[in-house]
Amino acid sequence: MQYIQKLSFVSLVIISLAVSFLAHANAPKEIFWEDLIPQGHVQIDTQDQASHEGSEQNWVQPDLDAPVVKELDGQSVSLPGFVVPLEGDSEVITEFLLVPYFGACIHVPPPPPNQIVHVTIKGGVPIESLYDAIVVTGIISTETWSGDIAQVGYKIKAIGVAPFEL
Known part of the structure; x- marks a missing residue:
């Protein structure tokens, strides 16, 4: 009888460890905007250059050939940012751009492509x-x-989409 109890206990421990491991393995990787820039790539900072004054050159999206981090492809992630709505109605949006700072693509020029995420x-x-x-x-x-x-x-x-909390 004691053998069966020990075996049951060990089985429960193994099962709970496996469930914990699987839950952690499937948890989204928390990433931030700098994680979207390949190591060694010098990124153009458009947030500081943004201006409502002057020529239309200020409104041109820079660095259209900015590289992406190929290793992120297919990963489950969570990324904070701001919304630029594309599709939806007054109740919900179904498609939007996620950008690293408020006003990008609306009030100021868009950042490089590797700093904008199309979300559906x-x-x-x-x-x-x-x-x-x-x-x-x-x-x-x-x-x-x-x-x-x-x-x-x-x-x-x-x-999923949730409010960003510090």
Whole structure:
């Protein structure tokens, strides 16, 4: 009888460790905007150069050949940022650009393509305020996308969107 109890206990420990490992293995990798820039690539900083004054040159998207991090392709990730809506209605948005700072692509020139993520989310998600940062969770790809606003270096098929909290 004692042998069966020990075997049951050991089995439960192994099962709970396996479940814990699988849950951790499937957890999205938390990434940030600098993680989208390949190591060694010198990135152009457009946030500081943004200006509402002067020539239209200020509104041209820079560094259209900015490289992406191929190793991220197909990974489950979470990435904070700001929303530039593309598709949806007054209730929910189903397609948007995720950008590293407020106003990118709307009030200031777009950042390089490797600093913009095209996001789609089945069924849509309500966005309370474009001024507030969010966190998008989903599968990232290094697939490009191009629209009227900007050229994009990454796409995410989102499974969740939440407010960003420090």
